[in-house]
Amino acid sequence: GYKDLYIWQDSPNTFYDWHTHPNDEIRYVLEGSTTIKVKQNNLIHEYNLQPGQFIEVKSNTLHNAYTKTGVKYVCGSK
Template sequence: MERVKLVSTGLTDEREVLKRLKEEGYAVYVWEDPPGTYYPTHTHPGKEVRWVLEGEVVIGAEGKELRLKPGDRLELEPGTPHWARTEKGVRYACGTK
């Protein structure tokens, strides 16, 4: 099973993104990180989605560095170790289940 999946959706409308995630059964919220934010390697107990609405974030997982831009959707399976950093700042929708 693929533990990390990145899809470039092109969709950045916050209401539509949240609606879609809710329809998929995710609990959702919107989060912002200013430039220079860093989260060291960690995991989540449930499946996680990060959908970039504005800005950029770099996420490291499964030996890869992924640069997410507006419209990009990243899915992480439960327990997948990952880290994140922002250079320019980012606003994204988060989904968990």
């Protein structure tokens, strides 16, 4: 299961440039929306997440994130 669960909030127009994490990561949207792009096998997949939706990004996977409206979400790693 996931550990280190916490709630995170980003202001409108927050952008996180391409990066990785050493563990599998999950983001579950509570309020607002966010767009997360994940690069796998030289392809970029774009996920537009709304409240009630989540994404799991595997360890060491290159990704970025942007919120136009602001977002509040649950974060976790395993």
